[in-house]
Amino acid sequence: MSLEELRDECVQSLRADHERGASQLARMALGYLAEAARDASITDVATLRSELDHLARDLAAARPSMAPIANLVARWRAAVAGLAADELAPARAAYVEQAQALVAQSQQAALEAARRAAARIPSGATILTHSLSSTVAEALHLLQGRATVIFTESRPRLEGHRLGRWLSAAEMTGQMITDAQLGHFAAQADVALVGADAVLADGAIVNKVGTYLLALAARDHELPFYVCYESFKRTTATSEETSLEEMDPAELSPPELPGILTRNVYFDVTPARLVTAWIDEDGSIEEWSAG
């Protein structure tokens, strides 16, 4: 495979994955960089460097609503830019190592954020969540035997089914609902807990579409609304600047009707005023301050 084909394939697979969350896809992007660094048919360091840079830029732009992809890739680029490697083999090894180190750092951060989130949930609580966040799944795992979960199926990709399988395998109990039942079931919950695809400069949360509705229902029921995420999710964009990806309407199998446009926006923005606490690996805050 040529480097160009590899680049296209990596970008396409990030773009086509409508089920995995931002953290997992960001780590996949680092995996692609490591793979290219190790295997690319290249004979000099300068070409390797420029090809990987090209791949990194394309990966960073592949999923604009998912902050950690651009953030982790940028971290990787900054790290390898500082490396003084003149020989090909040690350059390859160093690039791979940097990618792996960042994957580990991201995983560690998510786990710590999950630990901090779990610590805030009272024993015996019923947790209401939406979509599938790997960080939230970690937090739920830590609460095994001490919490029950109400979760949405999450149209259109039904990643709620995956969360259900995961909870069931972990011998946890829960109720799966349609997205439209989020409001009705808020009355049965003690706390709302979600992940994030991005945490904006103004503290607003970009997450799977419907999260904003969950936040409104939580506020109306006086439930705390917690967001937990690794700090790689933070971006400098504000709510006005953020880009919300829209996917192919064919995913919704709509009838073809003149005059009727089917919309499939995947993310929404939950403003900071609806968030009770932002929980990352460094701690949790109840009041957002920019910067």
Next chain:
Amino acid sequence: MSLEELRDECVQSLRADHERGASQLARMALGYLAEAARDASITDVATLRSELDHLARDLAAARPSMAPIANLVARWRAAVAGLAADELAPARAAYVEQAQALVAQSQQAALEAARRAAARIPSGATILTHSLSSTVAEALHLLQGRATVIFTESRPRLEGHRLGRWLSAAEMTGQMITDAQLGHFAAQADVALVGADAVLADGAIVNKVGTYLLALAARDHELPFYVCYESFKRTTATSEETSLEEMDPAELSPPELPGILTRNVYFDVTPARLVTAWIDEDGSIEEWSAG
């Protein structure tokens, strides 16, 4: 078919219809009463009366979340109870006539409520709605050429597809969204308009699940939230007393998972404090007062 079989069939068809709204099903229930009154193999008025009474009671109980079924059937029972018919043929005719008169009255009331709702929508407005209400559809029809519609597909039965076909056939324009996008698209709307399956004694609205989320999003965006309905939708039950039907979870094709219960509650309750105006055939009010 025996009268018992007919009764079962009528009740089953009301129960199994998860797409039509409460008004349409209430009129269907009156149609069943008319059909039974006309065709039942019965030889005396007393038996006809008692059999129809039995059918009426069963129909009234078939869909507990849908107030107009019980209300219209009760009105029909009250009307025929006052009829002094000793002969079978004129009794049949009178029972049929009463049912038809109530169907016409219900249709007239819904149309008038729709007219009043349409009159409140400013020209050029974008209307956000959820599920499929025949009364809302009438209101939209009256706004043809002067409004555009954002509407949900409405899981699980996708009655939004039917609304889309209807709008398209009426040469109206609109955007169809998943239920979870209701919050995101509130920013594009000028007004929220829904029907009701029941209007409770405290002014709360029972409607397709997700309506409460729409009302929350409307409030958060400072959009008026209008409910339009024929007054047969009103009940004496309060939010605490109302019964929200739950359908077979198999409709959601969930994976079978130990410990995980799939819920399919069809309706939710939108409290009066989220309603901007209640619009029925007699007028519209901005402040609910019981009774």
